[in-house]
Amino acid sequence: MFTNNTIQGFANVETPFYYYDLSVLKNTLDACRDASSKYGFHVHYAMKANFNPKVIDMVQSYGFGADCVSGNEVKAAINHGFSKNKVVFAGVGKSDKEINEALDADIFCFNVESVQELEIINELAAAKGKVAGVAIRINPNVDAHTHHFITTGLDENKFGINTWQLNDVADTLRKLSHINFLGIHFHVGSQITDMEVFRNLCNRINEIQDWFEGRGFNVKILNAGGGLGVDYYHPDTNVPDFESYFKVFSQFLNVKPGQEVHFELGRALVAQSASLIARVLYVKNGQKKNFLILDAGMTELMRPMLYQAYHAIENLSQRSEKHSQPNPNHSLVKYDVVGPICESTDCFRKDVELPQSFRGDLIAIRTAGAYGEVMASNYNLRDKVQSVYADSSI
Numbered sequence: 001m002f003t004n005n006t007i008q009g010f011a012n013v014e015t016p017f018y019y020y021d022l023s024v025l026k027n028t029l030d031a032c033r034d035a036s037s038k039y040g041f042h043v044h045y046a047m048k049a050n051f052n053p054k055v056i057d058m059v060q061s062y063g064f065g066a067d068c069v070s071g072n073e074v075k076a077a078i079n080h081g082f083s084k085n086k087v088v089f090a091g092v093g094k095s096d097k098e099i100n101e102a103l104d105a106d107i108f109c110f111n112v113e114s115v116q117e118l119e120i121i122n123e124l125a126a127a128k129g130k131v132a133g134v135a136i137r138i139n140p141n142v143d144a145h146t147h148h149f150i151t152t153g154l155d156e157n158k159f160g161i162n163t164w165q166l167n168d169v170a171d172t173l174r175k176l177s178h179i180n181f182l183g184i185h186f187h188v189g190s191q192i193t194d195m196e197v198f199r200n201l202c203n204r205i206n207e208i209q210d211w212f213e214g215r216g217f218n219v220k221i222l223n224a225g226g227g228l229g230v231d232y233y234h235p236d237t238n239v240p241d242f243e244s245y246f247k248v249f250s251q252f253l254n255v256k257p258g259q260e261v262h263f264e265l266g267r268a269l270v271a272q273s274a275s276l277i278a279r280v281l282y283v284k285n286g287q288k289k290n291f292l293i294l295d296a297g298m299t300e301l302m303r304p305m306l307y308q309a310y311h312a313i314e315n316l317s318q319r320s321e322k323h324s325q326p327n328p329n330h331s332l333v334k335y336d337v338v339g340p341i342c343e344s345t346d347c348f349r350k351d352v353e354l355p356q357s358f359r360g361d362l363i364a365i366r367t368a369g370a371y372g373e374v375m376a377s378n379y380n381l382r383d384k385v386q387s388v389y390a391d392s393s394i
């Protein structure tokens with residue numbers, strides 16, 4: 001991602017900024033499209049992972065759908081050219097205003113997370129003389145074996161409808177005349193790299209679709225959600241394992257004639273395409289600890305502080321010219337890499353081994369394309385983080 005030319009080009013750019021390598025994004029999207037189209041699977045992009053306009057536009061150009069979790073995301077998807085027939089609206093707390101706007105936009109499907117929400121969508125659709133397409137988000141009680149902060153598919157999570165409530169769902173669906181039941185939806189967590197989890201999910205989806213079909217419902221859509229993980233430890237391994245991922249579903253999902261299989265990938269599509277670039281403001285050498293104080297912090301990239309997420313950290317200024325690797329002549333020093341924000345948690349990672357670093361050095365925090373820029377805030381009245389794009393190889 002970083003040639004010496006690229007790094008030299010950063011010299012005059014004000015830090016911090018997100019550096020998007022659109023050729024990485026393109027390679028990733030190519031791989032996802034190729035792997036999914038083999039089986040006729042439909043991919044929606046989970047827009048909450050990154051709604052940078054250039055990113056959305058490139059994703060949209062691949063013909064993917066959009067998975068939105070707010071009314072504004074629904075609007076953004078439509079404004080960026082996603083076909084309304086490919087826009088789905090998920091989320092555990094959709095407001096009446098958001099539901100009304102999505103009904104006005106004639107989106108394809110609401111992923112519904114409770115019986116009460118189903119009744120409200122029916123009521124609001126009836127008032128407009130419309131029929132809303134819905135998929136029921138079901139909590140399959142599949143353990144994603146991922147960090148407990150980002151697991152969503154267990155019974156104790158706030159998301160989805162638990163299986164013991166399905167009788168209630170079926171009764172309600174039968175009563176509501178402004179609801180068109182399209183199918184069932186699942187999303188068991190994020191940053192999942194163990195394919196066994198998706199295999200377990202397939203088994204649960206098979207059981208649950210049988211349950212619905214056994215009660216006379218036609219399940220047209222099987223939506224397996226997102227959650228495919230990326231390799232945060234090897235940020236130059238650009239393309240996640242889409243092949244294995246889709247293959248699991250092709251092998252273990254019981255897809256009936258006429259059924260469509262949908263996915264909602266966020267992180268896997270965008271994570272490796274960006275790094276957060278910051279400068280060292282100060283180096284503080286303590287007796288027990290050395291600190292690198294950067295000009296970026298939790299206001300630019302919150303994942304490490306929010307859920308102890310790992311990001312590879314590189315000093316771009318202290319690499320050997322030839323190899324674009326850490327300079328072997330530099331001995332490694334352990335630093336706590338921290339931001340400038342007035343919070344003790346504003347630390348990217350403790351004890352990061354880096355070449356000896358100096359004020360003014362450029363630091364790259366890698367694999368920051370998903371849940372990075374979108375979570376930026378202006379806490380401490382910070383400037384909005386800027387974006388820089390490289391697309392020379394496209």
Ligand SMILES: *Cc1c(COP(=O)(O)O)cnc(C)c1O
Pocket residue numbers: 046048049067069090091187189190191225226227228264265266267268370
């Ligand atoms: C966040 C989210 C996704 C995308 O998750 P990734 O881990 O980024 O792939 C998909 N579906 C729903 C319902 C979500 O909330």
